Amino acid sequence: MLNPALSQWLDSHAQALDLGDSDPQQVLAQLAAADVLRVGFDAHLGGSGDNVTDAVEVLAEVASYSLAAAFVFWGQRAFIEYLLQSPNADLRERLLPSLLSGELAGATGLSNAMKFLSGIESLQVRARAEANGWSLSGRLHWVTNLRKSGFVVAAAIERGEGGSPFVLAIPGDANGVHRSADLQLMGLQSSNTAAIDFAQVQVDRQWLLHDDARTFLPAVRPAFLGLQCGMAIGLARRALAEVESHLQDGRSILLEPLREQRQQLVQAVDTLKQGLLDGRFLAKPAALFQVRIALAESAANAVQLELQASGGKAYLNEHGSGFARRWRESAFVPIVTPSLVQLRAELQRQKQEAAV
Template identity: 70%
Template sequence: MLDHAFGQWLDANAEAIDQGQCDPHLVLAQIAESQLLRIGVDPAMGGTGGDVSEAVEAIAAIASRSLAAAFVCWGQRAFIEYLLQSPNRELCKRLMPDLLKGELAGATGLSNAMKFLSGIEALQVRGRLAADGWNLEGRLHWVTNLRKRGFVVAAAIEDDAGGAPFVVAIPSNAPGLERSDDLQLMGLQSSNTAALAFHQVPLARDWLLHDNAREFLPKVRPAFLALQCGMAMGLARRALDEVQEHLQGRGSFLEEARQVLKERLENTVGELKQGLLDGRFQGQPAALFKLRITLAECAADAVQLELQASGGKAYLTAYGEGFARRWRESAFVPIVTPSLVQLRAELQRQAASA
């Protein structure tokens, strides 16, 4: 799925992207140039057609070489999905061309909203009615793809007047919107991940994505989570390929373990794609939560298996650089919002109330 030039660029820059030594602007530019952002987007909107499950595979292909680059792609592609599912067609037409070309960065900003939907936390941004829209106040603590050269971020807003919470897109040049310095992460440094503070940010009504967050969020949640799953899929596949390379055809219990894990991984991927295609995740989010948990576990198990297959070499700088990055990446997969702890807590709550 990756063209040769983009694959080579990712291989050459994976460590630099992870450690923040690559200009984050280049990451999104390279992803856009590869045309992967257009997958699953109607040709009438500038895409190449297909469905969102193919976009999941595109993110997986990037993640097999750089999880940080896949994280950026997830943020961009998730925002594109919000526009595709928004009734505000004018906003979609206005923003989509620059998003697909990578000239405008799209940031999801809805991690807090997804936790709100499950009753895990309150919305962190509030909106007060103004003449032609709202004034926004609050904070988003962790948002990816906030490119310094211009971004637009989606956020769910608590209505100060007591109405239904709603979802908006906020441009980076809005007065009163403050971007923090990049967060100092253990890896994934060239992902433009930062916090946002809203200081009475004026926003016109034409930036509205949906007037009812409780209706909109369940519609976009399947794509939001499935696109995240692409990161675990790609990481797990790469680690299993590395296991095979280390074993070089030698039959052992490690080869048996690799085959069992690969089958578990691909069966889960098949279930994920089928659920996206038949639409059942909208009414059965728990089924999607379970698949997300399983894929994260597959990624962790695959990296652990890679360590066992490579032995002490994995701990030598000269040989183990790629493995060390994948180890850090595997530690990130379980904590992407909603985290595995939050998903398991929600599943437990649903089981108790059934």
């Protein structure tokens, strides 16, 4: 269960967060105050002492109120996960307290890197080696949680001299880091989502998350995608709860589809949690991709069923503003990187390779 204060805040601000009428600075502050950023890792590091599936559940609960807030939560918690799995203990000790307190925003700029890992696109940031670190140039086109009061962003970096790419945490206040204006999104506008340009940014070795992206990225991918799945889970659960609330209005014909969709959702969530706990997704990422696709489809189907259960009310501003927001949120779930198209393309590629 979420802290009641956080639940109330999310409930009252969900529409404003989606439309950009609420101060995006407040999202991370509210999440930190409720201690949800601490869920899912060891207590001696400042966590709650449980595991990443608990973090997925808390993120899903946030998403049941506001996908914009859950998107920020995902960015922050994913960056925390990178620190937890990085061999750079000094960097973890230096950044983790301010990330957990909400003082510093962590931006997961590894969406491009995850696509690179699957051969979908090349890395967008390039480094020139220098005496104590690197000089960076390039651009990340879409990054969330770039809070204007202070952020650090993770990125996979191509070595100009050749060799294995590596992963850096890049401070937002470094010279040559340029944050664009917020992207004009259809929804989720209070999420501090923007582009970043790097113009000869000097970063020293103390900011290194891992010196081999091809080792680090597969290791963090289950948490990266697993936490991302929490957004679809929360949205689907909320839409199905709304369906149930409408059934007394003479639409009992929808009772069976409601049961079927709930059962499919439960099965997909169970598969996700089992895979995160037993480690199967490390060796079999395709299984994780399939779960991510199934959960995105569950969210889309649940919102469509909510429309049918709501009837014409859903199309009236007076009654349907919550539904309209969830409709916009459901349009985002399939395109957040890696998108469903990218995941399906990767699954098809693997299937074709296996057949050769």
